[in-house]
Amino acid sequence: MLSQFKPNSPVFEMEKSCEKQHKVMTSSEEVALGEFEEGPLCSKAGVDLGMEAAQESMGLQVDEVTNKRLLRKADCYICTMMSVVYAVQYMDKQTNSYASIMGLRKDLKMHGNQYSWVGTCFYLGYMIFEIPSSLALQRFPIAKVSAVFIVLWGFVLCMTSLPKNYASFIATRTVLGILESAVTPAFMLLTSQWYRREEQFLRTSIWSASAGLGAILGSLIAYGLAVRDPSSLPIASWRLLYVVLGVVTIVLGVAFFFVPDTPASAWFLTKEERLLTVERIRSNKQGFGNRHFKKNQLREVFMDIRTYIYFATMVAAEIPNGGIGNFGSIMLTDMGYNSKRALLMGTPFGAVEFGGIILVGYIAQKKQKRMAAAFFSYCLNIVSGCLLAFPSNTNAQLAGYYLQGMAVIGWICFISCVSSNTAGHTKKVVTSAICMIGYCVGNLIGPQTFKSAEAPHYKSAKIAIVVCFVICLFLTVLLYCINVRANKIRDEKNEKLDSSFVNSEFADLTDFENPEFRYSL
Template identity: 50%
Template sequence: MSEKKEKFIETLEPVLSFTEEDLKDTNNVLTTILSPSGKEVKITSDVDVAMKYAIANAGKDIALDPEVDRRLLRKIDMFLMPILCLLYCLQFMDKLTNSYAAILGLRTDLNMVGDMYAWTGSAFYIGYLFFEPFSARFLQKFPVAKTAAIFIVLWGIVLCLHAVPNYAGFIALRTILGALESSVTVALVIITGSFYKREEVFLRTALWFSSNGLGTIIGSGIISYNVYRDQDKFSIPAWKVIFIITGCLTSALGIGFFFHVPDVPTQAWFLNESERILVVERIRGNQQGFGNKHFKWNQFKEALLDVKTWLIFMFALASDIPNGGITNFGSILLNEDLGYSTAQSLLMQMPQGAVEFVGCSLFAYCARFVKSRMLIAVIGTVITVMAECMLAFSSNKKAQYAGLTLYALGPIGFICLLSVISSNVAGHTKKVTVNAIYLIGYCVGNLIGPQTFLASESPTYQTAKITIVAFGCVSLLCLILIWYCYWRENVKRDKLPSEVTAKFAEIENHEFADLTDKENPLFRYAL
């Protein structure tokens, strides 16, 4: 055995047992080890929230057999997933209200000319981009569900206020709305990762994220279409009614979210005491727990120096340039480019919603059989790029509409990487940081997207369509590179001497020591 490997093993002695006394002083250094990369790592008492619960219940008879595990999973799903899906449905519907309003008189009433409408889409993501680091920090420092609920109520109020009489006020409100909505995805990733095993995360993330499709169906086919049909019955313009309805629905859900969703599994009102203990046990295999309230500079630095972080960022940027354009100009393309009437343009978006909700959920479900979420994401992204080509290069209007509809499968890659961050990025500060960087890429992409729709090219917007295809291809390449990086790292870790992993495994409750994925030799990346 090499001298380096011998030193590695020596640093794991003595085998540790965490105690409640250890946790009183978060600056207490219990031991120093070498990570798989050879870097010194201090194991301190500044651990995960789940550690205290694990220590308090040590020695109890905990039986987590497969039947109990399945029953507990069903219970968590029943109480948690409906409200998470409904929240994401409404938040996407809130984004799309801008697109619906565009063909219901918004541009005319607010005297928008040239690229003024494009900036209503970009303004949202300017606010999102600016506030994302702050919202990520708030969600780490304060109770995650309660903090998110406050943001939800506030953005619902701001959405109602969109019924303003001038363009400057509308732009200001879009910016504030983006800042407030920057909390929702980070919050749901943290909540999902703390309740579910790593192999369960992809499907659950897909279910709540693909509920964007339900938002499209409800927003376009139920709310907007019916408001347009009955617009003569209202005392204010139809586009204002849409903002008020969606805003009220969102604030009402925010209040429900505050009382229904627990901040951590050990506070879940719908679980009894024994079930709370079992939730802690069932996520041990994730090699991470519920979170840590302290900001750790070493984890922040590791996130910034990890090449995978920046590949994830590049994927978000590349995939969301098309998304930003289509989200804000989808209704306009249907109405002005493909020639559908206003009513038809609203109804013709419903199939897109169905494709997203059903298609993305089915793709994620296939991970139960294929056993590789990255492979599924790559296949889904290939189909998306083909759909983008149909929209951009076909001269047949029906083929263009088919491309626009199939593009709704595009989020499968984004969903995959959200689940990857939840299960493959360990260390709570590092996870929050990578989440924030990922969503910054999402913001920048969505900010750029509307600007590629040049007013001078209306109604075909050929530059925007070519841009959509180009960046779709870039996103596919990034996804493949991320997959390769995780695979290569797992191969390296599998070659570690068994003495190293065996000694580390003997450190009691090491899963909840708030170590990063690079520091923990037992950590393996889910592919």
Template identity: 50%
Template sequence: MSIKKEELTPELEQVRSFTQENLGKNELIAVFSSARGKEIAITADADEAMAMVLGKEHVEITEQANKKVLRKIDFFLIPLIGLLYAFQFMDKTTTSYAAVMGFKKDFHMVGTMYSWCGSAFYLGYLLFEFPANALLQRFPLSKTISAFIVLWGMILCLHAVPTNYAGIITLRVVLGMLESAVTPAMVLLTSQWYKQEEQFLRTAFWFSCNGLGIIIGGGIAYGVAEHSHSYSVEGWRILFIVTGLMTIVTGILFFLHVPDTPSKAWFLTEEEKIIHVERIRSNQQGYGNKHFKKHQFIEALTDINTWLFFAYAIANNIPNGALTNFASILLNSDFGFTPKQSLYMNMPTGGVEFVGCILLAWSVRFFKHRMAISIFAMVIALMGSCLLAFHHNKHVRLAGYYVMYVYPVTTICALSCFASNTAGHTKKISTNAIFLIGYCVGNLIGPQTFISKQAPTYTGGKISFVICDAFSILFLALIYLNYWRLNKKKEKDLAVMDLSELKQHDNLEFADLTDFENPYFRYSL
């Protein structure tokens, strides 16, 4: 690591001193005009990373030091985040396993009653999405999410208690409320710790652990079902208790292990913390800001990409909501597997998701446009859903069902876009929340596409997969084109802007400007 000595002008020294004295306050530092003449203010209410770099010389990082810090971050964070995501998805799919273990029968479910067990989860998720994001912004990130994880594990254990339908529906709503914080928290963590070009693959690592959740959950469910005669209570109740306890342990580990920000990382030396700040400088954003900024929220609402991602989230998650709750039932009723066989026959989908998503994300090393990779993955998923819906041969339909499980690459791409392509902390959490509202709406609708009178084939539900996959491709293509257009526009605007006032401000990357406000920000395709 080497230090670059700078010739600091008196004006720059004055700006640094003023920022240091007023850090965190809404005190004006500078105003500059955008290419359209709009005035953009820089205040001392900046990103938390600003405190680490004020008054210090910039650091030039050697390739060796960069790789060492990156390896450390990967080693200490990715395995635990992946484990958390595996258990999170396992918890959501537990009802699918329980359904073929007597869960539906014991609660006397008829008609759409079971479908509403799936939709109720996402109703709670929807209701609490904005409050959850507000809590993540206001309080220490890892401590807050740890509390959510432990509480959701407790609620999952309590699924073994109810003896009536109303009780289980209530618990499903509360479970959804608590899990609503997980994905936005992981997006924030990814944006804090990794450079733009690193975020797609790292997001793929932790998100694709959903596939491990399918494998682990299916294995546990099969083991419980195989020995159900040995228990004094129903096997599905044991299943909820086991998965809930695993989640509680994960929450405690998360509390003890994951720092709230990189500046508090117990596994990095002081020198490595400075290297890390310089690593992420190119992101044009830092660790976060605890204050809600109304103008950033308004910008999120007026950004066309926010609503394109929202529309994509609905289309993409209608199939997801259906599969999360009906996968085992579909394998049992449509493909003719026994209830126990359906538990382990669903496990290959986890392997396809885990391996397929990581391989597709890894290909970004050779083809730099992750949006194009995402569209390609969605085309593969569309082919799979067409086979599942329209082919007469059972084995071909089963192959189509398995192939469909590369579709999470598209969500991985979307989440990595929020981490890298949405700057300004309030705008980031707002955009993320709106996307997850669309995610909830899609997952709410999904179980309702599997109509009981269409059993055992559920033709309408399978055709909805095809339609939704086609619309997902359309929305992803529009987002891709819009990012490309905005980058071209930013290049043109930068050429005509007067940035003399802006150049006096040091560490602009950590001023908590949005992607619209920062003239140096570029969207990663």
């Protein structure tokens, strides 16, 4: 087994331990085709959910025409549904920003930094429940768990229209954060199930970029409600906004029950297509998932330096996101736009996010250079942060604000790395959860950088945006170097799994345990 770190380091010792386990595995004839149920390491509890289908599909050939047909079906049924849900989720998160200039702060008598805590409490609930929700996604069918969470979050979003005071509003936002905690980890797992590693970055870019569509639609819906005569509405416009988006979310949650939990059970594929799909993703060396929690994989999570880089990058990247997500509309009013105009001015932000992210994702897939996309993103974010922070010209500030729509590219790169470069289902689930905790920590801190004493310019918060993206750029370079070195060492050693280890791609091996695994760059 490879050791890309210094001898006697924790990671080196972890890989030596994995090597011992690997030798035991690969020397056992019990993992031969058709006998995987008996081996202690490859029992039904140990192997992937797709192992049975993999036995049946082994030897099938997926030609280019068939591959394209299966990819189109996955895009149509899986990527499209994830994109629509993600767009609505982003609208739900942005409702605070819209409502803040539609009367929310006035009606609930917010003062000082109270509005900052509205954004913070959402991510506090999100963070607290991230581990339980991620474990639920491993223990139970992914799509069904996700659908339950989506329906419940839609219901709570509708209830957010009811609070008459600050305390009850904060409570509903905290519960909403708890219920939205499962969505992104679920989408990361679904992406790794349905797409080859070289296809995952673009698909992750597509469903993540749908947040831009959510920003456009959310701004237009909020504007439509804001310009209406208040006497023609049954409740205040900002309250009605929560109801409308909540009902849409509930409908989508019901629809999500029809999303297959694995490709091997996809209702929109024929039996032959399901088997061919299994063969299509065999090269990922990750399978479909495993319902059993494995302590050895949990230990490996904390011995892998990548885990800490993912977490630190998520924190640094999400501090700007947490601030802009909650104060974006307020920042636009600071640039001289009235509240209604500010709602409309938020739509180009969504257009930049949607179009720019998909374009960069497409180019990155063509070149197979996802880390290069992250480098580009963070350099652009540093420039846009400087435009927000330092010029007094409002046009320059507006350009900086819109370019922040591209900030999510680096985030996409890192969650795509978790999907592609973290093998072993327990390891992937826990690593995803840790990443999302980092995501929450950043979003918790972000609104707090906007101090009421500095309103309406928030100079310190804008400088913090620049500093955070400089940190992200450094961590991206570090991760790239680590993965390049790991691949080089593995190539030089050229170790292989024992020839008797049939269907090893569906044996739930981690990236440390499998010497044939290579990290995507």
